[in-house]
Amino acid sequence: MNPFSSGTRLRDMIRAIRACKTAAEERAVVRKECAAIRAAISENDQDYRHRNLAKLMFIHMLGYPTHFGQMECLKLIASAGFPEKRIGYLGLMLLLDERQEVLMLVTNSLKQDLNHSNQYIVGLALCALGNICSAEMARDLAPEVERLLQTRDPNIRKKAALCSIRIIRKVPDLAENFMGPAASLLKEKHHGVLIAGVQLCTDLCKASTDALEYLRKNCTEGLVRILRDVSNSPYAPEYDIAGITDPFLHIRALRLMRMLGQGDADSSEYMNDILAQVATKTESNKNAGNAILYECVETIMGIEATSGLRVLAINILGRFLSNRDNNIRYVALNMLMKAVTVDFQAVQRHRTTILECVKDSDASIRKRALELVFLLVNDNNVKSLTKELIDYLEVSDQDFKGDLTAKICSIVEKFSQEKLWYIDQMFKVLSLAGNYVKDDVWHALIVMISNAPDLQGYSVRSLYKAFQTSNEQESLVRVTVWCIGEYGEMLVNNVGVLEMEEPMTVTESDAVDVVEVALKRHSSDIKTRAMSLVALLKISSRFPPTSERIREIVMQHKENVELELQQRSIEFNSIIQRHQNIKSSLVERMPVLDESTYIGKRVGSSQATLPADKSSRPTSGSPGASLKLPNGVAKPPPAPLVDLLDLSSDDVPAPTSSATDFLHDLLGGDLMSPSSSGGAGTDILMDLLSIGSPSAPTDVSIRNTISSNQGNAGEPKTAPASVMDLLDGLPSNSSLPGDKNPIYPSITAFESSTLKVTFSFTKQPGKPQNTMIQATFTNLSSNTYTDFIFQAAVPKFIQLRLDPASSSTLPASGNGTITQMLSVTNSQHGQKALAMRLRIVYKVNDQDKMEQGQINNFPPGL
């Protein structure tokens, strides 16, 4: 015997490995075996090749690297004998996957084996192909597989059918080739082939709509017949499972029916009877029967079924829902989610059971039930549902709390009709699970509170009470601190007490205590502490007697390691000490945060769509509250800054209008006079959005100071003029000279080597904002221009109207001109001068040309 061959048999090696007590021992044994195998491979050992491969496969299953054995698989596959091929193909499927290039080398062997005379070898090849072929291999070998779909041997036929499924998945274009053979497979009698054939048809329908049409036309009858036969067939021991003949065939046929009947009334009608029969006849005491019923219900929901059939389906689901078996209940919840779209009322009837499922001990069921509950919420039941969910929130598991909290918050937001109820629920959620509440949720809450002046007193008092009991919930602390800062005097003076409130007296120092606690807790993070500092500043202004105490508290953070807190502490201290006079105006009550703007900025939610017609308020996204400003100084309410950011992003669905894009937004654009100081000019022109209604003059100033221009669909808001003054760090617009001067010189708006454009102006007396411009285009080249189109773009506060041009052909060398009238209205006449960008497109010698430029030399006073 060859001294280098691996003498151990497979069994012995396995035994040896299992006998190892430690991982190190096991590694040693494996290393020894691998070395022996490698030696054998390099020697090209024939005799023990397939034993070596078996060993290699076992080692692979243990998790060790085995790529040196890949070529062995190929050699075994190429051998002539059946045992070698068998183990070779197995090794191939185990050790390689479709993404490796080595796989391509097998293609030739596969091709030969597919044509082998031994049916079992053909079967091996089909199996390997069906499990791991790549797209190229699929393309190469598809014709062989097609041919094999029609052999005599049912074993080969069924394998070929399944192999075709893989081919179609990898190369959907080949679907058409398999349509005909697949349809004929449905006429088989052999169950194995039938199952494979039905599955092939299902995948064909998924892959190509042509196939779907073809099969729908030709195979619906056959399919119904198959199902009928197998449903009515007598006891067949070979296929019987739990008293039902071949449930697998039932299920596959039902699934194909669903694909064929979807959206097609005729086929659906044809299927009604057999579906009703299966739904009523199938026994549901064993898993097999339930599996069939499940598939049947799915199919009924999927096709255009009659209402009677739908009622049947919902009843089955109801039965499933009250089954004690967890699997069945899980499946029922799953199905009910789809049934909600079909028959909302029927699902509502099961609401209580579903609520029970939310509290189930099984995590999978809980998750499904919660999603289903979310779909079922409507205006009528939202209050009771929310109450139940919040009660459950108290006792639920930690890992479930996050999901549950998120869902409760979105339900409350979407369906709240009264602010009081919304605020109440949110306070409860914050007290119970504040740590799981996401930031945008409590931001929304703050926006809501600021919009409800009559409830602010109530809010701050409730929060004060809640804080006493549950101050470990971070979000609760933050909201409390903010509210006390804003509405502290309502707390102390019992402003706006609602009827159901109990009387409560809170002194000023109590209020300060709360914020101090929040500030000093170990578990508070930086954001909370920062907010607390701001709140303290506000309180010191609202309750002057507490100023000194507050100053001391604030000073304690003077040397805090966090830069943010240190900065705030020092600045606030200085404000309290030295700037008493401006302190009160600094920390005035915040203006109402505009809900619609805020909500408009939040990105779409991730929840399932609701059947109720609620104008969906998208959730999540950037905060509207001012609290998160990183700059520590308590500037005057920055909220309008946020609103102004909205302004600069106007309601035009245009893409972020950077310079390159604005030219697309022509026609009806506004003419604008740039502030003649140069720098601002380009910025303004950069941000042209044509269709925006000319908003308040703040637009331009904002645009200059905030160059980021988001372009999302916020609503324009008339910002208070005072804020503009604050932020108007603009280079002052040149005050324009008296505008009654009717004579404006013509200008050369644009001149290049091939084109010249001149503008001449007229103004109507008494309408200083309107200007009529006559544009004259002259062709300076020696070619005639055709399809001449002039376009102009103007900034927002100018309106532009273009009249049709005199012609669209411009003769060469100035032999003729095109004239066009423009009329502009400058809504900032007197403050800003005109500015315009123009673009001209034309054809010369059948080539498209484009020229563009900017006009900066408008006469002042336009």
Added chain:
Amino acid sequence: MIHFVILISRQGKVRLTKWYSPYSQKERTKVIRELSGLILTRAPKLCNFVEWKGYKVVYRRYASLYFCMGIDADDNELEILEIIHHFVEILDRYFGSVCELDLIFNFHKAYYILDEILIAGELQESSKKTVARLIAAQDSLVETAQEQANSISNMIAQATK
């Protein structure tokens, strides 16, 4: 479709894996590790389905082995339970009261059987008898080939002695 079949023991050792979707080696180990953690820690009375990364994994415990199959989200879970049972019954018939040791020492035969039941992640044959017949036929082919090889090598060995 079924994306993968994994058999794990109670201690987390892998006894059989079959992948019908492309997974690289690293991804495979990751999947196995995560699923082991997820499934082995589940209490017995809970339902047999877990949702994991957009797939559903259907599992069932037979003695000391967990049979897990990963499927698409819209597949019929109850049917997969039946397929698992189908597989186990065929194994049982083949090995005669199969136990985990059988599957350890004869893993290649377990793979052969799996290949007669599933191809491309879909069910191939619903009749246990047919599967058993096919496996038996192939086994006998192997045996005859081995006998032939033995007799030839015997002849050669004798001839060259």
